[in-house]
Amino acid sequence: MTDRLAALSVGKRFGDLEVLRDVSLTLGERETVALLGPSGCGKTTLLRIILGLERADEGRVMGALNRAGYLPQGGLLFPWKTVIENAALPLQIRGVDRATRRAAVAEHLPAFGLIGFETAYPHELSGGMVQRVALLRALMTGCPVLVLDEPFGALDVLTRHRMQDWLAELIGRLDRAMLFVTHDLEEAIALAERIVILSARPASVLGERPIRLARVERTDRLGRPFLAARDRLLSLIQGGAHHA
Numbered sequence: 001m002t003d004r005l006a007a008l009s010v011g012k013r014f015g016d017l018e019v020l021r022d023v024s025l026t027l028g029e030r031e032t033v034a035l036l037g038p039s040g041c042g043k044t045t046l047l048r049i050i051l052g053l054e055r056a057d058e059g060r061v062m063g064a065l066n067r068a069g070y071l072p073q074g075g076l077l078f079p080w081k082t083v084i085e086n087a088a089l090p091l092q093i094r095g096v097d098r099a100t101r102r103a104a105v106a107e108h109l110p111a112f113g114l115i116g117f118e119t120a121y122p123h124e125l126s127g128g129m130v131q132r133v134a135l136l137r138a139l140m141t142g143c144p145v146l147v148l149d150e151p152f153g154a155l156d157v158l159t160r161h162r163m164q165d166w167l168a169e170l171i172g173r174l175d176r177a178m179l180f181v182t183h184d185l186e187e188a189i190a191l192a193e194r195i196v197i198l199s200a201r202p203a204s205v206l207g208e209r210p211i212r213l214a215r216v217e218r219t220d221r222l223g224r225p226f227l228a229a230r231d232r233l234l235s236l237i238q239g240g241a242h243h244a
């Protein structure tokens with residue numbers, strides 16, 4: 001597999017505050033990688049450097065994702081636009097005519113559970129639906145990489161689990177690479193092929209682990225394969241924290 005992205009020994013400070021220290025990671029074509037770390041450790045800063053929105057003070061990024069489909073925290077839909085208008089925004093920016101962009105979005109509405117909500121506004125949607133629209137908007141960029149910043153962090157636990165299971169099923173059909181950040185260990189296991197584990201700030205890499213679970217095993221959070229993967233990751237996290 002040819003790496004689409006490589007961050008090499010990235011470091012970042014904001015004044016006297018060191019946020020990132022010697023962080024390296026890769027993302028391959030059609031690979032799903034989770035950045036797992038505690039809240040406030042610098043995950044979003046690392047994403048912004050990878051996206052070309054921030055400059056690293058140390059290290060470099062090869063293949064910066066300045067054309068990734070980006071889903072920021074909270075979705076950030078435009079409140080005066082309908083579902084279909086929000087999702088079609090990347091096509092509108094490219095100058096695609098109204099009928100064509102609406103037809104392009106309409107093709108994806110069934111898979112995203114948005115049939116019947118085309119003309120709804122964000123305030124009329126549940127939190128999970130807002131995130132589906134935001135993810136569809138990221139997909140409509142046509143970019144080969146999707147970058148998600150804690151996509152389900154603001155949702156209640158039941159909705160979050162449903163959204164994770166839905167996205168796990170969808171990933172196999174998207175034919176995209178995906179990089180997402182989370183502080184939720186179970187979310188990382190449910191979605192990722194590989195997990196890069198970050199320490200508390202200043203974030204450094206504690207280690208990384210592949211997740212080799214079948215789709216049905218990813219949705220069974222009480223099953224032995226899922227729990228075994230969780231225990232291995234917890235051991236790595238706890239061991240790294242003790243030696244930090």
